Amino acid sequence: MEKTNLLYEGKAKKIWETKDPDLLISEFKDDLTAFNGEKKSSEEGKGALNNKISTELFKLLNNKGIPTHFVEILDDNNMLHKRCEVILIEVIVRNIATGSLSKNLGIEDGKTLPFTLVEFDYKNDELGDPKLNDQHALILELVQYQDELDKIRRVAREINDILKPFFKTKGLNLVDFKLEFGYDKDRNIILIDEISPDNCRFWDINSGQKLDKDRFRQGLGGLKVAYEEVLNRILN
Ligand code: C5P
Secondary structure (H helix, E strand, O other): OOOOOEEEEOOOEEEEEOOOOOEEEEEEOOEEEEOOOOEEEEOOOHHHHHHHHHHHHHHHHHHOOOOEOEEEEEEOOEEEEEOOEEOOEEEEEEEEOOHHHHHHHOOOOOOEEEEEEEEEEEOOHHHOOOEEOHHHHHHOOOOOOHHHHHHHHHHHHHHHHHHHHHHHHOOEEEEEEEEEEEEOOOOOEEEEOOOOOOOEEEEEOOOOOEOOOHHHHOOOOOHHHHHHHHHHHHHO
8 A cells, every 4th residue: 555645744653645545554753752742852763663562552452342443554664544533532541640640630650540540631732732521522522422422431441451451461550541533434433543652651560660751751761672672572
């Protein structure tokens, strides 16, 4: 499958059209951004690692009955997937408090939450991705019906119920992660975007070491080695 027009360039991916109107190609970039684009860098090989990690996780979820946009991996940096209409909600799933949850609500960093928390952020860079409740999402017409928000929340929990024990067997705590959903051509809500250390937090169960984009956000170094470690653990 060949790329035709560049449809969109985001912070971490370029999205290309193909000759098939129902299929797009995501090209995973090496660029790194944090704090809504204020901190920028690049790490050679990061895009390919995220493409491979996302591929493995989409396959795992597809096999467990979670519909995703994934079709196939094309090469190091390119993934073929269904064209979907993006729902402008960032779905954040949290098992352990850290990041903005600890900062905003004063919950102790590293505290295991009494139950899995699912939050919605408005996917809007200009506004800095503010928190959303269901009424905000309906007023903004990000979806049409409350049912759709309920479904997104339910599927996000199902994904956590698959990924959390999977990563536990790999010696990693799945601390939190961000998901995106979209409508496919039949108007089904399916999982889109990527699942990678760019949008998940992974902590080594034994050492507590951070194996995700916090290495860049917090200036810890060793980002590529950490992403390689995540991929190796997924594959082994
Ligand atoms: O920063 P915060 O603690 O809210 O992030 C929660 C989770 O969502 C983290 O895993 C982070 O990588 C992810 N996230 C993301 N994109 C954003 C905001 C958060 O992937 N715009």
